[in-house]
Amino acid sequence: MQTHSFLAPASLLRRLLAVLLPAVAGLAWILSSKPYGVFMSPLLIIGVMLAENRRWRFLAALAYFGCGAASLPPEVQNFFGSGLGLGVGLWALSTVLLALPWAWASRGWHVVAVLLLEAVPPLGLFGWLSPLAVAGVFYPGLGLMGFALGLAILWTLAVLVQAKSSDAAITLAMVASAVLSGVSVWANAVYTPPVAPAGWVGVNARVGHETDDVMAEVGRNQGWIDRAAGVVRAGAKSKAGAKRMVVVMPEDVAGTWGPGTAAQARAAMRPGDVWLVGASVLGPRHWDGSYLNAVVGLGQRGDAVLFVSPVPVPGGMWKPWAGGKSYTAAHWWEPVQTIAGVRTWAAICYDQGITWPWLQALVQRPAVVLQVSNTWYEPTGAGAPRIEAATAAMWARLMGAAVVAAVNRA
Numbered sequence: 001m002q003t004h005s006f007l008a009p010a011s012l013l014r015r016l017l018a019v020l021l022p023a024v025a026g027l028a029w030i031l032s033s034k035p036y037g038v039f040m041s042p043l044l045i046i047g048v049m050l051a052e053n054r055r056w057r058f059l060a061a062l063a064y065f066g067c068g069a070a071s072l073p074p075e076v077q078n079f080f081g082s083g084l085g086l087g088v089g090l091w092a093l094s095t096v097l098l099a100l101p102w103a104w105a106s107r108g109w110h111v112v113a114v115l116l117l118e119a120v121p122p123l124g125l126f127g128w129l130s131p132l133a134v135a136g137v138f139y140p141g142l143g144l145m146g147f148a149l150g151l152a153i154l155w156t157l158a159v160l161v162q163a164k165s166s167d168a169a170i171t172l173a174m175v176a177s178a179v180l181s182g183v184s185v186w187a188n189a190v191y192t193p194p195v196a197p198a199g200w201v202g203v204n205a206r207v208g209h210e211t212d213d214v215m216a217e218v219g220r221n222q223g224w225i226d227r228a229a230g231v232v233r234a235g236a237k238s239k240a241g242a243k244r245m246v247v248v249m250p251e252d253v254a255g256t257w258g259p260g261t262a263a264q265a266r267a268a269m270r271p272g273d274v275w276l277v278g279a280s281v282l283g284p285r286h287w288d289g290s291y292l293n294a295v296v297g298l299g300q301r302g303d304a305v306l307f308v309s310p311v312p313v314p315g316g317m318w319k320p321w322a323g324g325k326s327y328t329a330a331h332w333w334e335p336v337q338t339i340a341g342v343r344t345w346a347a348i349c350y351d352q353g354i355t356w357p358w359l360q361a362l363v364q365r366p367a368v369v370l371q372v373s374n375t376w377y378e379p380t381g382a383g384a385p386r387i388e389a390a391t392a393a394m395w396a397r398l399m400g401a402a403v404v405a406a407v408n409r410a
Helices: 002-031 036-040 043-051 055-067 072-080 084-104 107-119 131-138 143-161 169-190 214-238 259-266 349-353 357-366 386-397
Strands: 198-201 246-248 274-282 290-298 302-310 337-339 342-350 368-374 404-407
Touching: 002 036, 002 043, 002 055, 002 107, 002 386, 036 131, 036 386, 043 055, 043 107, 043 290, 043 368, 055 084, 072 084, 084 107, 107 143, 131 169, 131 357, 131 368, 131 386, 143 169, 143 357, 143 386, 169 302, 198 368, 214 246, 214 259, 246 404, 259 274, 259 349, 274 302, 274 368, 302 342, 302 349, 342 349, 342 357, 349 368, 349 386, 357 386, 368 386, 386 404
Parallel strands: 198 246, 246 274, 342 368, 368 404
Antiparallel strands: 274 290, 290 302, 337 342
16 A cells, blocks of 8 residues: 555656646747747657556647647638637647557657658648757758757657666667767757858738739739839848849739739849749649649749649648639649759748658758748737748758748738
8 A cells, every 4th residue: 555655646747747748848839939849849759758558648749739739720710711610620630630649659769650650641741840840959950860860869868768668778878868969069069050142032021812803913913023122122222232132922922823923023123133922823734723832933944833832731722622623732742943053942831830841851952941921811829830930940950051031921
């Protein structure tokens, strides 16, 4: 009886920590515009390793993903124009699906397997809040090697926290933690944050949602065009102004792309400049009414679709089941493009917050990342833009890539 009474408080404390620590980490994602959520995301692994069994491991992960996505219901309501019930349903479904694999993660290598499983489709289609982004904190500029080292440090953390690890595993983890910590200190000491090339500038905008009124759309487009042209004029007057400017505009700022919009934008451009404009472009399969969530380039190679979102918002933009109705198609793979002599890749809104697109960038190693977003539908204090910005910052840091950001706000 004495043994039982001695273990009971310890067991209760362990359970509380197993749920509380991941919950705190989840809330850190949405409560600050700083990347505190990324820094604290390993608390998910600590909580799962403290859990006594599958049920508590699941609850630990449920607390993390549930708290981290707590702002999803009102965001879904605004995006879909639906009732709050749909948002609550999608929040609950995504939270449960992401938490379920963690019930199996009873060992260090299980943790690595779950992290990778949730990084790629199908779970990777909504695999936000991934602790994998913490590799950018520990190993800036090291790219794929830094990603591998980040996985190793998360494995080490899991083994050291796990109560039932073997002596050999703990010894290996302790040695690995010392080596990995040393490499991290060195990587951060020698890392110099990159700056965007001269003349590259992101232009924020405030244009509303596209309508069916043709004349209103001409005026709407003229608004962001004038904004971009004004930035170019200001840059040209600057003593440090570059002869060629690369102007980056937000996601879908131009609405549906067509010859008229292209001509309207070109009329405001200086010779030699490049404008990169977010737009909806009719997809290659015209018959199914699909569109691409794209970044169109003006001025370098005529009018060209340079970047396309690999994973538009599932259910909101990407709806392959919609049949003849218009929807935004998934592009799956987004290659790096050379723009004005610079290897460039675009993170388009929703793609910024999930891991799968960033793995594509990681293996291609761009020098510049375009961080383009459209947040006109976001309610005040929404967490999604914070999650996307924090995740993007750490993945770009891991690659040692400069970031040029452009956001459209209502």
